[in-house]
Amino acid sequence: GAVVSQHPSWVICKSGTSVKIECRSLDFQATTMFWYRQFPKQSLMLMATSNEGSKATYEQGVEKDKFLINHASLTLSTLTVTSAHPEDSSFYICSARPKAERGYTFGSGTRLTVV
Amino acid sequence: SQQGEEDPQALSIQEGENATMNCSYKTSINNLQWYRQNSGRGLVHLILIRSNEREKHSGRLRVTLDTSKKSSSLLITASRAADTASYFCATGRDTDKLIFGTGTRLQVFP
Numbered sequence: 001g002a003v004v005s006q007h008p009s010w011v012i013c014k015s016g017t018s019v020k021i022e023c024r025s026l027d028f029q030a031t032t033m034f035w036y037r038q039f040p041k042q043s044l045m046l047m048a049t050s051n052e053g054s055k056a057t058y059e060q061g062v063e064k065d066k067f068l069i070n071h072a073s074l075t076l077s078t079l080t081v082t083s084a085h086p087e088d089s090s091f092y093i094c095s096a097r098p099k100a101e102r103g104y105t106f107g108s109g110t111r112l113t114v115v
Numbered sequence: 116s117q118q119g120e121e122d123p124q125a126l127s128i129q130e131g132e133n134a135t136m137n138c139s140y141k142t143s144i145n146n147l148q149w150y151r152q153n154s155g156r157g158l159v160h161l162i163l164i165r166s167n168e169r170e171k172h173s174g175r176l177r178v179t180l181d182t183s184k185k186s187s188s189l190l191i192t193a194s195r196a197a198d199t200a201s202y203f204c205a206t207g208r209d210t211d212k213l214i215f216g217t218g219t220r221l222q223v224f225p
Binding site: 093 | 148150155156157158159160161162163203211212213214215216217218220
């Protein structure tokens, strides 16, 4: 079946540093990928839509200069949290849709802790 | 943005019992999907129901959709301890964006 691989699974970083999270579709091409953020015991909030070869589309309230998204190939999207602060600590999950009218496949998530 | 609400927020049952979770949404949709998430993990797609469908089955899962009421339900029959997880509904529209509901935390006691 369709697999989305996300790395790293967890990361701890110092305030002010940047962290890059990768999301790869392993056995299908994904022209579009999605990035979500999830706080403890809460639902997933869509942050942005990553479009291969073009700029990402950000949801209202999400700072595009803080959460840099790059989708340089049909199988890889990256999310970079720049100048991270403790309030950025969260669970970040990516997803892609292998085929139309099917469910989405999610990565295993990245637990980011900013200290 | 959050598309909808789910209830109950939390549900505790014994193994063998049925679990029913409800989802309400706000806008028109093309399809509605249900996902499961084990603690601290990614999401697993369970079932997709199109807006022109009213009911769908997959194993022990039964999903209904009422577009006039903008609501859906997920029924898990003969629950098992391994069904313990959070369950989310998510709606899809013309774009590929999926918007999630608030989720139901299900605990199944052996």
